[in-house]
Amino acid sequence: MGFLSVEAVSKEFPGVRGSAVTRALETTDLTVEDNDFITILGPSGCGKSTLLRIIAGLETLGTGRVLLDGAPVARPGPDRGMVFQSYTLFPWLTVRDNIRFGSRASDAKADELIGKVGLRGFENHFPKMLSGGMQQRTALARALANDPKILLLDEPFGALDNQTRALMQELLLGIWEADKKTVLFVTHDIDEAIFMANRVAVMSARPGRIKATLAIDLPHPRHYTMKTTPEFSRYKAEITEQIRVESIRAIEMEAA
Amino acid sequence: MFEPLKPVPRDARIFLGAAFFVVFLAAWALATFGGLIDELFLKDPVYTLKIGIELFTEYGFLKDVGVTVWRVVGGFVLAAAVAVPLGILMGAFKPIEAFFEPFISFARYMPASAFIPLLILWAGVGEAQKLLVIFIGSVFQLVLMISVIVGSTRRDLVEAAYTLGADSGGIVRRVMLPGAAPQIAETLRLVLGWAWTYVIVAELVGSSSGIGHMIMDSQRLLDTGQMIFGIFCIGVIGLVSDLIFKWVNQRLYPWAF
Numbered sequence A: 001m002g003f004l005s006v007e008a009v010s011k012e013f014p015g016v017r018g019s020a021v022t023r024a025l026e027t028t029d030l031t032v033e034d035n036d037f038i039t040i041l042g043p044s045g046c047g048k049s050t051l052l053r054i055i056a057g058l059e060t061l062g063t064g065r066v067l068l069d070g071a072p073v074a075r076p077g078p079d080r081g082m083v084f085q086s087y088t089l090f091p092w093l094t095v096r097d098n099i100r101f102g103s104r105a106s107d108a109k110a111d112e113l114i115g116k117v118g119l120r121g122f123e124n125h126f127p128k129m130l131s132g133g134m135q136q137r138t139a140l141a142r143a144l145a146n147d148p149k150i151l152l153l154d155e156p157f158g159a160l161d162n163q164t165r166a167l168m169q170e171l172l173l174g175i176w177e178a179d180k181k182t183v184l185f186v187t188h189d190i191d192e193a194i195f196m197a198n199r200v201a202v203m204s205a206r207p208g209r210i211k212a213t214l215a216i217d218l219p220h221p222r223h224y225t226m227k228t229t230p231e232f233s234r235y236k237a238e239i240t241e242q243i244r245v246e247s248i249r250a251i252e253m254e255a256a
Numbered sequence B: 001m002f003e004p005l006k007p008v009p010r011d012a013r014i015f016l017g018a019a020f021f022v023v024f025l026a027a028w029a030l031a032t033f034g035g036l037i038d039e040l041f042l043k044d045p046v047y048t049l050k051i052g053i054e055l056f057t058e059y060g061f062l063k064d065v066g067v068t069v070w071r072v073v074g075g076f077v078l079a080a081a082v083a084v085p086l087g088i089l090m091g092a093f094k095p096i097e098a099f100f101e102p103f104i105s106f107a108r109y110m111p112a113s114a115f116i117p118l119l120i121l122w123a124g125v126g127e128a129q130k131l132l133v134i135f136i137g138s139v140f141q142l143v144l145m146i147s148v149i150v151g152s153t154r155r156d157l158v159e160a161a162y163t164l165g166a167d168s169g170g171i172v173r174r175v176m177l178p179g180a181a182p183q184i185a186e187t188l189r190l191v192l193g194w195a196w197t198y199v200i201v202a203e204l205v206g207s208s209s210g211i212g213h214m215i216m217d218s219q220r221l222l223d224t225g226q227m228i229f230g231i232f233c234i235g236v237i238g239l240v241s242d243l244i245f246k247w248v249n250q251r252l253y254p255w256a257f
């Protein structure tokens, strides 16, 4: 039994006005160890966000249960920090006040994090004055300032350009290498999934479930140049093959 | 020049805005001095201004203006004191909304001015009746508009607050209220404008002071100059209160503008 365990969890959404129910998540198991960094990789619509939202307590369970540190998860709480796929900073709060929002956030921690995510000089800016990348860095700092047991990241860099995205990956990895947080990171980008992870969990096409997990034995600290090494390419080839099968299935299912 | 949503420079905007006032005055002057309209029906601008100054210096019109402003502000503050908390509760908590919303939706279509005869019967022709007209005219609109604003709080912000450890009270106080505050202030500004029409209606009937009463009196004397001046006064006061409201909102909520 791990630090976080997802046991036989599935989820259906009721159909709208007579249409059939949407099966968003097939029965899924996942175990995450303390201080682990797991990326969840899968095609669009396979239920990645749904799984993460269930763990966060934002979505009710269909079946199964989620245990964090031995205790069942029922509602959202400060022990699970989340960075959302969309921008969710509070527009009326400055960067600093956003980071201090959490019930367990301390001022000292907030100030330290502002430096870590490279937002010195922007403490008193409102979110609308920030670029997308800066907003997601603030959101990351906001989640970290609350000192959660586990960090849930839902494609946090999905909307960013490639260069910014690569910088953000290194930044997050640096924070993780220094602080050893437990992280669950959702992405649909294969490079990102391998580069960040200790283990990659590959999801099948909709309705998704975790169909394989793959340990990534690349050394830390990691540097972006690692993305061009032969080991990296080997992992990439292996996961690409798995994902390809799923993507083809997803498209066939939509056609059917 | 006519590109959708393209902003105009500040100077040009002020010039354009002032230009229409000039056009308006010119048309008025042309119609009256040019003899297109009989002076019995419409006095010329110069006479209107002269009689207006006279109203202030000789007939104590300033007192009437003061009385009217106090009625509007009084009735409106009462309405806001009820509507803001109730609207917020309705927006945040669906059972409370389910309880009040149907009745208030019905009540807001009851015209405030139609209550005047009843209110005179109940409250006499004193200040209470004037305040009540404005209260009835504004409170239902305010409640509904504020409840809609609060109810449309972004769901993802509420969820983010939950994952940061906020409880129900925290969601209302720290997410819904600050997020809705600028729009609530805008709504108050809008409805305050409507309150001005109610107060005049209330003063046209059974009143011995106020701008509306002065307009009524002028009708007896067939002085269209005084009537028009009274109406303009309301316009000017309304505009000034609007600008003050806007200015305060922008200072209070810099993140929203």
Ligand SMILES: Nc1ncnc2c1ncn2[C@@H]1O[C@H](COP(=O)(O)OP(=O)(O)OP(=O)(O)O)[C@@H](O)[C@H]1O
Pocket (backbone or CB within 6 Å): A013, A014, A022, A023, A024, A042, A043, A044, A045, A046, A047, A048, A049, A050, A051, A085, A188, A206
């Ligand atoms: N609130 C909801 N009501 C109904 N159906 C939903 C709801 N949320 C998600 N779904 C459905 O569940 C499925 C999985 O959605 P989910 O958002 O988890 O996908 P995802 O893997 O995160 O996709 P993406 O990579 O595009 O973000 C989709 O088919 C979606 O239509």
Ligand SMILES: [Mg+2]
Pocket (backbone or CB within 6 Å): A048, A049, A050, A085, A154
């Ligand atoms: Mg998603």
